[in-house]
Structures are given as structure tokens and as C-alpha cells.
Amino acid sequence: MSFPGKESQPVHVLERVGFQVRAGEFVCIVGPSGCGKSTLLNVLGGFLKETKGDVRVEGARVTGPDPGRIFVFQENGVFPWLTVEQNVGFGLWRKSARERAERVRHYVEMVGLAGFERSYPRELSGGMRQRVEIARALAADARMLFMDEPFGALDFLTRLKMRADLVRIWQAEKKTILFVTHDIEEAVQLADRVLVMTKRPATIQAEVAIDLPRPRDLDSPGYLAARDRIFELMGMDAHGSFVAAT
Amino acid sequence: MTAIATSRPVGRTTLALALPLLTAAVLIAGWHAAVVASGSDLFPKPYEVVNGIVELAERGLLVKYVVASLFRVTWGFSLAVLVGVPLGLVLGWFRPAYLALNPLIQVLRPISPIAWIPVAILWFGIEDTAPIFLIFLASVFPITVSAMAAVQNMQQVYLRAAKNFGLTGLPLFARVILPAALPQILTGIRIALGVAWLVVVAAEMIAVQSGLGYLINDARNAGKRYDLVVAGMVLIGLVGLVLDLLVRRLERFDSVRWGYGQR
Ligand SMILES: Nc1ncnc2c1ncn2[C@@H]1O[C@H](COP(=O)(O)OP(=O)(O)O)[C@@H](O)[C@H]1O
Ligand SMILES: [Mg+2]
Numbered sequence: 001m002s003f004p005g006k007e008s009q010p011v012h013v014l015e016r017v018g019f020q021v022r023a024g025e026f027v028c029i030v031g032p033s034g035c036g037k038s039t040l041l042n043v044l045g046g047f048l049k050e051t052k053g054d055v056r057v058e059g060a061r062v063t064g065p066d067p068g069r070i071f072v073f074q075e076n077g078v079f080p081w082l083t084v085e086q087n088v089g090f091g092l093w094r095k096s097a098r099e100r101a102e103r104v105r106h107y108v109e110m111v112g113l114a115g116f117e118r119s120y121p122r123e124l125s126g127g128m129r130q131r132v133e134i135a136r137a138l139a140a141d142a143r144m145l146f147m148d149e150p151f152g153a154l155d156f157l158t159r160l161k162m163r164a165d166l167v168r169i170w171q172a173e174k175k176t177i178l179f180v181t182h183d184i185e186e187a188v189q190l191a192d193r194v195l196v197m198t199k200r201p202a203t204i205q206a207e208v209a210i211d212l213p214r215p216r217d218l219d220s221p222g223y224l225a226a227r228d229r230i231f232e233l234m235g236m237d238a239h240g241s242f243v244a245a246t
Numbered sequence: 247m248t249a250i251a252t253s254r255p256v257g258r259t260t261l262a263l264a265l266p267l268l269t270a271a272v273l274i275a276g277w278h279a280a281v282v283a284s285g286s287d288l289f290p291k292p293y294e295v296v297n298g299i300v301e302l303a304e305r306g307l308l309v310k311y312v313v314a315s316l317f318r319v320t321w322g323f324s325l326a327v328l329v330g331v332p333l334g335l336v337l338g339w340f341r342p343a344y345l346a347l348n349p350l351i352q353v354l355r356p357i358s359p360i361a362w363i364p365v366a367i368l369w370f371g372i373e374d375t376a377p378i379f380l381i382f383l384a385s386v387f388p389i390t391v392s393a394m395a396a397v398q399n400m401q402q403v404y405l406r407a408a409k410n411f412g413l414t415g416l417p418l419f420a421r422v423i424l425p426a427a428l429p430q431i432l433t434g435i436r437i438a439l440g441v442a443w444l445v446v447v448a449a450e451m452i453a454v455q456s457g458l459g460y461l462i463n464d465a466r467n468a469g470k471r472y473d474l475v476v477a478g479m480v481l482i483g484l485v486g487l488v489l490d491l492l493v494r495r496l497e498r499f500d501s502v503r504w505g506y507g508q509r
Contacts, residue, residue: 045410047406047409064409065406065409065410065412066410066412067410067411067412069410070410070411071406071407071410073403073406073407075403076403077403077404077406077407079404079407079422079425079426080504080505081425081426081428081500081501081502081504082425083500090411090421091411091412093417120500120503120504121504122503122504140411
């Protein structure tokens with residue numbers, strides 16, 4: 001995958017990226033900033049056309065956006081002209097009014113926004129708006145959620161709470177989640193498996209399985225080991241200094 | 247939102263009323279003094295203008311002329327909205343349509359509607375149609391251009407979310423593109439209404455026999471009644487103010503309020 005680039009030289013962003021995700025699995029993708037994580041997700045989601053090779057999800061070629069794979073955007077794609085319940089019901093226009101209302105109620109409750117059904121996004125905090133977006137994706141019954149640094153714009157405490165809630169929701173819903181982040185700790189807290197990308201042109205250099213029970217204890221040896229392993233793969237130690245020998 | 251409004255200190259609302267009134271009082275006093283000092287017997291003193299308005303009301307002309315002007319604005323402006331909004335949305339969305347029509351729009355737009363008056367009279371005669379056409383011309387461009395720009399500058403994330411949920415064609419337009427563009431369209435509509443009200447007066451001075459513009463011209467030609475001339479000006483200002491306040495009310499609806507930042 002490459003972009004036209006400014007000076008005649010195209011920018012090669014992705015090369016030979018191949019990986020498998022099982023249904024219902026929670027996979028995080030980490031990598032240095034600018035390595036092509038968003039590009040990868042957008043190609044998989046059908047928002048960007050690959051320049052070479054082909055992209056297959058569930059055995060079928062990706063030709064465009066698909067309601068079975070819903071994106072959750074970092075910059076928040078909740079529609080500001082609709083209320084919370086209208087937003088959550090947005091993808092349900094083919095369903096009957098009764099079923100729509102039922103699903104909206106269920107998912108508004110699941111993301112913890114009961115009581116805010118009639119509020120507009122501008123009346124909500126950043127974290128609540130992100131919850132609306134997650135509920136909107138779940139209500140539409142997507143099989144996969146593609147999340148591109150969805151909590152990146154939130155403050156630290158909100159982010160922690162959102163992670164815990166996302167894990168709870170994922171366990172209840174059994175969706176496949178592909179979650180992009182540059183935050184290694186976030187990846188280890190969330191994922192079944194972490195894919196580590198290299199610098200551009202990016203490939204997947206390693207997979208780290210995180211075989212820890214949830215909710216995860218952030219002081220447990222298993223957690224710390226997995227975290228430090230990924231730091232090391234990315235050429236740093238856990239204190240942020242570069243490791244010489246990589 | 248309401249909490250902020252009600253907790254506003256009482257002093258501020260009183261001030262917001264008192265200060266403009268004070269300005270008006272100073273202005274009217276200055277006006278009166280200036281007319282007295284100049285010794286002019288043509289230019290009216292403030293109370294003569296008030297008398298003029300009363301006279302117009304008694305002769306039944308006040309309501310008649312205001313209604314005549316509003317009637318023309320309503321038609322010309324409504325037609326402009328009906329044409330301008332869809333046209334602007336299409337131009338903003340379909341690049342070929344934009345490339346084909348935008349240069350034409352940019353050439354026509356700077357031509358003052360006043361310059362069209364002779365043409366309008368030639369095409370439509372001295373009837374309501376001519377001023378309605380002029381008002382349409384004056385307001386259709388700001389509306390079209392604002393709708394076009396609104397679609398072109400729309401946040402891409404809304405579009406992507408909509409496509410992700412499988413929306414295409416007309417539903418995509420109706421459920422996402424139009425609502426996303428609406429705040430900016432409304433701003434264009436407000437500007438257009440202001441322009442329309444400016445133009446109706448100019449058009450009526452030439453093309454018809456009623457309305458506030460006609461009143462001004464007629465009062466001057468038939469006996470230099472400058473009290474009625476200024477009365478006409480005051481009425482134009484007041485009606486224009488009311489029109490603007492009405493459109494501003496629309497900006498408070500929830501479906502567009504998000505587009506105007508924090509207020
Ligand atoms: N539309 C584009 N045109 C040209 N270059 C792009 C475009 N989008 C992204 N890039 C480049 O591709 C690289 C990867 O970008 P991105 O996928 O956003 O990285 P990440 O999400 O990992 O931070 C960056 O170097 C960026 O400058
Ligand atoms: Mg990114």
C-alpha cells in the first residue's frame with residue numbers, strides 16, 4: 001500500500017501485511033506513530049483502496065465500507081444533529097420501529113448512557129460521545145468493530161474507565177474487535193493478542209499473545225512481562241529510553 | 247444552557263436594554279438640535295417623522311405598503327430558497343456540476359441586482375413579477391454559495407460513518423449531507439434575507455406603485471414630503487430588524503445549534 005507522496009517518490013506505507021483474526025477475538029495493533037496503523041485499518045474497512053495485492057476479510061474481497069464492519073473514529077463520528085437515541089438507532093432503518101426502539105434501549109443501557117437518550121452530543125462529555133459511537137456500532141449488529149485510537153482524545157481516568165467498559169461489552173457481545181493504538185499499556189490491558197508493527201514501510205514484526213484473565217491486574221507479573229516484551233520489540237525499555245542493541 | 251441564561255446577573259439584562267435606549271435618545275436629540283440649528287424647513291425633525299408614520303397609518307398606507315413589500319420579499323426569497331438550497335447541495339457534491347456552473351455563478355454574483363432593474367422591467371413589465379425576480383436574483387446567490395461551501399467543507403467523518411452504515415444516494419443526502427450542511431445554509435439564508443430586504447426597496451422605487459420603496463420615491467416627487475421619506479426609512483429599518491430576529495430564532499433549533507460553536 002502506498003500513497004502518491006509529495007516529491008515524485010511514492011510513500012510506501014504497508015508491505016506484506018498478513019494476519020489472522022478469529023471470530024470473537026480482541027486484537028490490538030500497536031506501532032510507532034505514522035507507521036500506517038490507520039492506513040491498515042482503513043484499507044480493511046474499505047475506506048481506502050489498496051494499491052497492490054488484495055484484501056480479504058471473512059474470505060471475501062473488501063470492495064468498500066460494509067455495515068458488517070463498523071468503524072469507531074478517534075475524532076468521533078457521532079452525528080451532532082441527532083439525539084443519543086437517534087444516533088444509536090442510525091443504522092437500523094431497515095428494522096421495524098419496535099425492534100429499533102428495543103435495540104436502542106438495550107445498547108444505550110449497555111454503554112451506560114441510560115437517562116441521556118434525549119440529549120444531544122454537544123451536551124455530553126468526550127467519553128460519553130465515544131460511548132454513543134460504540135453503542136451505534138453495536139446496535140447495527142456489526143460482526144466486527146474497527147477502532148482507531150478511539151480513546152486517544154480522552155483524559156487519563158476516562159480512558160481507563162472506557163477500557164474496562166469496552167472489555168465488559170466485548171465479553172457480553174462476542175464481537176470481533178480490531179483496535180489500533182499507539183499506547184502499549186492500552187493494548188496489553190485490552191487484547192487477546194497484540195500485533196506489533198514496524199516503522200514504514202510497515203509490516204507486522206511480531207505477535208504477542210496476552211493470555212491473562214480479565215479484568216486484568218496491572219501489577220501482575222504476567223501483565224508486566226507482556227508489556228515489557230512489546231516495549232522491547234519496539235526498541236525501547238519501559239522507561240522510554242531506547243535500547244541500544246536493536 | 248438554561249442554567250447559564252437564568253444565572254446571568256440581573257444587571258446585564260438591564261444594561262442590554264438601557265444602553266441602546268440611551269444611544270437612541272442621544273441620536274434623536276442630536277438630530278433635533280441639528281435640524282433646528284440648520285434652519286432647514288425641508289428635512290423633518292424627529293417628531294414630524296412620528297407624525298408622518300401616524301398619518302400613513304390613518305390613510306391606511308402603512309399596513310398596505312409594508313404588506314406589499316413583504317409580499318414581494320416572501321415570493322422572491324422563497325423561490326430563492328427552493329432553488330438555491332438544492333442547487334448548492336448538488337454543486338457541492340458533484341464535482342463536474344461544480345466545475346461547469348461555479349464560474350458562471352461567480353460572474354453573475356457580483357452584478358448588483360440594481361443593475362438588473364432595466365432588464366427586469368423589459369422582461370416582466372411594471373408589475374409584481376419584476377421586483378420578485380430581482381429579489382430572487384439577489385438572494386439566490388448567497389444561498390447557493392453557502393449550501394455549496396457547506397457540503398464541500400463538511401466533516402469527512404460524518405460522511406464516512408454514513409457510508410459505513412450502508413447509506414447511499416438520496417437517503418445519504420437526506421439523513422447526513424443536508425443536516426450536516428444545515429447550519430451553514432441557515433447562515434446563508436440569513437444573509438440572503440438581509441439582501442432581499444435591501445433590494446425590495448430599490449426595486450419598488452422604479453418598477454411598481456406600492457411598497458415602502460415606492461413610498462419614499464413618491465413622497466419626494468409629490469411635494470417634497472421629507473417627513474414621509476424618513477418615515478419610510480425608519481419603517482424599512484424596523485421591518486428589517488424583525489426579519490433578522492425571526493431568522494435568528496431558527497438558529498436556536500437543536501438540529502442546527504451544534505453548528506454555531508459555544509454561545
Ligand atoms: N492520504 C495520504 N496521502 C499521502 N500520505 C499519507 C496519506 N495518509 C497517510 N499518509 C502517510 O502514511 C503514513 C502512515 O499514516 P497513518 O496510517 O495515519 O499512520 P498511523 O495511524 O500509524 O499514525 C504517514 O507517514 C502519513 O504521512
Ligand atoms: Mg493513526
